[in-house]
Amino acid sequence: MMDHVIPSTEASSSRSHNVEDLNLSVAYCAHCGGRFLTPSQWNAPPCPACFSSRLTVSVDPISVEPLELALPFNLHPAGMGKLFSDWLKGVWLPAADLTAANLSGRLAPCYLPMRLVDGSVSGSWCAQIGFDYQVASSHDSFQNNTWKSQQTTETRIRWEPRLGLIDRPYQNLAVAALESHQKLIDGLGGFDVQNAKPADPQVINKVATRLPDLPIEKSWSLAQTAFQRACQADCLAASGGQHIEQYSVQASYQAINWTLLLLPVYASWYQDDHGQVIPIWVHGQTGQIMGVRQASQKRAWKWTGLIALGSLITFVIGLLLSLGAAISPPAVTVGGILVLLAVVLALAAPVPALWAWQFNKRMGER
Amino acid sequence: MVTPSLPESWQPPAGYSEVESRLPGIKVYAPIPGKPVAQGPETFSCPRCGAVTAYDPRAASVTCSHCGYVETTQANTPGEQAAQSEFTLNVLEEPVRGWGEERREIHCQSCGADLSISTTDLITTCSFCGSNQVISRADTQGGLRPNFLIPFKIDPQSTDREIRDWLGKGWMFPAGLINAGASLLLRGIYLPFWTFSTTIASTWEAQVGYERTERYYDSGSKSWQTRTVIDWRWENGQVSVPIRDMLEPGCQNVSPVLLWKVYPFDLSALTDYDPSFLAGWQAKNYDIPLQTAWDSAKTRMREMAKKACYEDIPTHHVRSFSMNADFDDESWRLILVPVFLTAYQYQNSTYQVIVNGQSGVVAGQKPVAWWKVWMVILALLLPGVISSLIGLPLLALGGVGAILVIMGAILFVGGLIVSGVIVRNAIQAGER
Numbered sequence: 001m002m003d004h005v006i007p008s009t010e011a012s013s014s015r016s017h018n019v020e021d022l023n024l025s026v027a028y029c030a031h032c033g034g035r036f037l038t039p040s041q042w043n044a045p046p047c048p049a050c051f052s053s054r055l056t057v058s059v060d061p062i063s064v065e066p067l068e069l070a071l072p073f074n075l076h077p078a079g080m081g082k083l084f085s086d087w088l089k090g091v092w093l094p095a096a097d098l099t100a101a102n103l104s105g106r107l108a109p110c111y112l113p114m115r116l117v118d119g120s121v122s123g124s125w126c127a128q129i130g131f132d133y134q135v136a137s138s139h140d141s142f143q144n145n146t147w148k149s150q151q152t153t154e155t156r157i158r159w160e161p162r163l164g165l166i167d168r169p170y171q172n173l174a175v176a177a178l179e180s181h182q183k184l185i186d187g188l189g190g191f192d193v194q195n196a197k198p199a200d201p202q203v204i205n206k207v208a209t210r211l212p213d214l215p216i217e218k219s220w221s222l223a224q225t226a227f228q229r230a231c232q233a234d235c236l237a238a239s240g241g242q243h244i245e246q247y248s249v250q251a252s253y254q255a256i257n258w259t260l261l262l263l264p265v266y267a268s269w270y271q272d273d274h275g276q277v278i279p280i281w282v283h284g285q286t287g288q289i290m291g292v293r294q295a296s297q298k299r300a301w302k303w304t305g306l307i308a309l310g311s312l313i314t315f316v317i318g319l320l321l322s323l324g325a326a327i328s329p330p331a332v333t334v335g336g337i338l339v340l341l342a343v344v345l346a347l348a349a350p351v352p353a354l355w356a357w358q359f360n361k362r363m364g365e366r
Numbered sequence: 367m368v369t370p371s372l373p374e375s376w377q378p379p380a381g382y383s384e385v386e387s388r389l390p391g392i393k394v395y396a397p398i399p400g401k402p403v404a405q406g407p408e409t410f411s412c413p414r415c416g417a418v419t420a421y422d423p424r425a426a427s428v429t430c431s432h433c434g435y436v437e438t439t440q441a442n443t444p445g446e447q448a449a450q451s452e453f454t455l456n457v458l459e460e461p462v463r464g465w466g467e468e469r470r471e472i473h474c475q476s477c478g479a480d481l482s483i484s485t486t487d488l489i490t491t492c493s494f495c496g497s498n499q500v501i502s503r504a505d506t507q508g509g510l511r512p513n514f515l516i517p518f519k520i521d522p523q524s525t526d527r528e529i530r531d532w533l534g535k536g537w538m539f540p541a542g543l544i545n546a547g548a549s550l551l552l553r554g555i556y557l558p559f560w561t562f563s564t565t566i567a568s569t570w571e572a573q574v575g576y577e578r579t580e581r582y583y584d585s586g587s588k589s590w591q592t593r594t595v596i597d598w599r600w601e602n603g604q605v606s607v608p609i610r611d612m613l614e615p616g617c618q619n620v621s622p623v624l625l626w627k628v629y630p631f632d633l634s635a636l637t638d639y640d641p642s643f644l645a646g647w648q649a650k651n652y653d654i655p656l657q658t659a660w661d662s663a664k665t666r667m668r669e670m671a672k673k674a675c676y677e678d679i680p681t682h683h684v685r686s687f688s689m690n691a692d693f694d695d696e697s698w699r700l701i702l703v704p705v706f707l708t709a710y711q712y713q714n715s716t717y718q719v720i721v722n723g724q725s726g727v728v729a730g731q732k733p734v735a736w737w738k739v740w741m742v743i744l745a746l747l748l749p750g751v752i753s754s755l756i757g758l759p760l761l762a763l764g765g766v767g768a769i770l771v772i773m774g775a776i777l778f779v780g781g782l783i784v785s786g787v788i789v790r791n792a793i794q795a796g797e798r
Contacts, residue, residue: 124376133454134454135452135453135454135696136453136454137453137693137694137696138664138693139690139691139692139693140664140668140690140691140692140693141688141689141690141691142668142672142687142688142689142690142691143688144688147665147668149664156452160396160397161396161397162394162395162396163378163379163382163394163395164378164384164387164392164393164394164395165376165392165393166391166392166393167391167392168389168390168391168392234389234391234392235392235394237388237389238387238388238389238392238394239387239388239394240386240388
C-alpha cells in the first residue's frame with residue numbers, strides 16, 4: 001500500500017488551488033476531445049495528447065476540481081536526447097521524422113490527472129486463504145550397485161476458508177481519472193506517489209494540465225475496486241496466510257474524500273511515412289518512454305528496389321561474361337561468380353521490406 | 367487508526383470460531399477443527415446396568431455381556447479412500463495424541479513390550495511372550511493417535527479352535543505341542559501399522575544387449591558356422607511406479623516373519639478411529655517411529671521401482687545400469703489392525719502364535735522335532751543305498767547288477783532332492 005506517507009487530505013485541501021485563482025484557462029482539442037488547463041497567455045498551443053490539432057479555449061463555464069497535489073518533474077528535457085537515442089536503437093529504418101533530435105526538440109511538459117481516495121470500509125468478508133507449508137521428500141539414485149538418497153523439502157499450499165469482519169480506514173488509494181489511465185501506467189510505469197507535494201502554482205502556470213475525462217461517479221466504481229484490493233491484502237495479512245483467492249467483501253464506505261493528483265509527463269511526437277502524427281510520452285520522473293516506433297516502409301521498399309536492381313545488373317554482367325567465354329575462357333569463372341552473387345542479392349532484396357513490415361506489425365500489436 | 371466498530375448483528379456461520387487476527391480492525395473466523403486435540407477420556411460402561419461394556423465383533427457394536435445392552439458403533443468406513451497425511455516437517459510437533467479413552471499401560475519385564483489395555487482389564491500375562499512378569503502403570507498416551515483402524519471380524523472362540531488345529535498339524539513338529547496349547551490365553555489386540563503411498567518417477571540408463579546370429583568361418587573344421595553375439599548400446603527410459611498403501615509394521619514385539627504370514631489385511635474395511643472399537647480390547651502403541659518405518663518402506667519401494675525399470679528393458683542383457691527415483695506425493699497413515707496374539711511355552715522356550723483378526727489366517731512359531739526330520743531323510747536315502755550295495759557285487763554276474771546300481775543311484779539322487787526340500791521347509795517352519 002502507498003498510503004500514510006502522502007500529506008493528509010485535510011492538509012492538502014487547505015493548500016489546493018482553484019482555477020479561478022490561477023491565470024489558467026480551459027482549452028479543448030477538437031480532434032481527440034481532450035480538455036486541458038493551459039496558461040492564459042498561451043495562444044492555441046498544439047494538443048499535448050494527440051498533436052493533431054491546436055487547442056481551442058472554451059468559452060463555456062466548466063467546473064474544474066481543485067488542483068491539490070502534484071509530483072515534481074525530476075528530468076530536464078535537455079538531458080533526454082540520449083534517452084531517445086537509446087530508445088531508437090532497435091529501429092533499423094526509422095521514419096525520416098523519427099530522430100532523437102526531433103523528439104527531444106518537440107518535448108512539452110504536461111500534467112496528467114489521477115485521483116486519490118480516502119475512506120473507511122466496514123463490513124464482512126470471506127476468502128480462501130493459502131498457507132505455505134513444507135514437506136520432506138527424497139530423490140534417490142542407484143549407481144554402481146549402491147543406492148544414494150538425497151533429502152529435499154518442497155513448499156506446498158494448504159487452502160482453508162476464512163471469513164470475518166472488517167472495519168478499517170484507508171487513505172490515498174490511487175484511482176484513474178482518465179479513460180486511458182491504465183494504458184498510460186502500463187506503458188510508462190508507476191509513479192512514486194509518496195513524493196506528492198502540494199501543487200505549485202509556479203509550475204502549473206507553465207505547463208498544460210490534462211483534465212479528468214472520467215467523472216467522479218465513474219471513478220467511484222474504480223475506487224471500490226481499489227478499496228476491495230486494499231481490504232483483500234489486509235485480510236490476507238490478518239489471517240497470517242501467504243495466498244488468497246475467491247475473496248469477496250460486503251462493505252459500506254464512509255468518510256469518502258477525493259484528492260486530485262497531477263502526474264508529470266513529457267509529450268512529444270513525430271510523423272510517419274504518410275504524415276500521420278504519432279504521439280510519444282515520457283515519464284517525468286523515470287524517463288521511461290511510451291509510444292510506437294515505426295520503421296519507414298517507404299525507405300525499406302527503396303532499399304529493396306536498390307538491391308534488386310544491383311542483383312539484375314550483376315546478373316546481366318555475369319551472363320555476358322559467360323557468353324564471352326569463346327573469346328576469353330577465364331571470363332567464364334568471373335561470370336559464374338557474378339551470377340552467383342546476383343542470386344544472393346536477389347534473395348536478400350526482400351529483406352528490408354519484410355523486416356520493416358514485420359517490425360511495424362509487431363509494434364502495432366503492442 | 368479508528369477504533370473498530372464492527373456490526374454486532376453479524377454472526378459467524380455454524381462450525382466457525384474466532385482465531386487470532388494480525389491486524390487491528392479485522393476479525394478472522396476459521397472452521398473449528400474436526401477432532402479436538404484435547405479430547406477428554408471416555409469410559410465405557412452400560413447405561414442400563416452399569417457393568418463394563420466391550421466391542422463385540424459379531425454384533426459390530428459395543429455390548430454389555432451382563433444385561434445384553436447393545437450400543438451401535440457409529441463410524442465411517444472410508445476404506446482405501448481414507449485420508450492420508452503428508453510428510454510435513456512439523457508432523458511430530460503437533461500430533462493428535464492419545465487414545466481418546468481412559469486406559470492403562472502394562473509393561474512386560476521379560477520382553478519389554480508396552481501394551482495399552484482397558485482400565486477394567488485384569489491382565490497378568492504379556493500377549494507377546496506369555497510372561498507373567500508384567501507391571502501396570504498409567505498410560506502415557508504419547509505419540510500420534512491412529513487415524514483409522516480395521517475392526518475385529520473374527521470371534522475369539524472360533525479362533526481358539528483354529529489355533530489348536532494348527533498346533534496339531536504337521537508331521538515334523540513334536541507330538542506334545544497340542545497339549546502345550548491347552549492352556550493358551552488368547553488376547554485380541556490392535557497392532558499399529560503405517561501405510562505409505564507414493565508415486566516414484568524413475569529414469570534409467572543402461573547398456574542393453576541385443577542378440578544377433580552371425581556366420582563365421584571356422585578354420586579348425588574348415589567350414590562356415592553360426593554363433594550368437596551380443597550388440598551393446600546405451601539406452602534410457604522413464605517409468606512411473608504408483609504405490610498405494612504399502613504396509614509397514616509399527617511395533618517390533620511381533621516377529622515380522624509371522625506378520626507377513628498372516629497378510630493381507632483388507633484395507634477396504636478401514637474405519638475412522640473411534641475409541642469405542644478399543645473397548646475391552648488391547649492395543650499396542652507404535653514403537654517404530656514414522657521416519658524409521660518410512661525409511662524401511664522406501665527401501666522396498668525403490669527396489670520395486672528398480673524392478674519396474676528392468677522390466678522396461680526389452681532384453682535380459684543389461685549392464686552398467688543406473689537409475690534415479692523421485693518420490694512424489696508421499697503420504698502416510700497410522701492405522702490399527704486386528705490380530706489375536708498368544709504365546710506358549712515348550713521345553714523352556716516361548717513361541718508366538720498370531721491370528722489375523724479380519725481373515726482368520728493363523729501363523730506362528732513351532733519347534734521342529736529334528737529327529738523326525740532326520741528319520742524321514744534316512745528313510746528316503748536308504749533304498750538307494752541298499753539297492754547300490756546289492757548291485758555292486760552282482761556286477762560280476764552281468765546285467766542284473768548294473769540295473770540295481772543304476773536304480774540305486776536314481777533313488778539316492780531323488781531322495782537327496784526330496785530331503786533338501788524337507789530340510790528347507792523345516793528351517794522355515796522353525797524360523798522366529
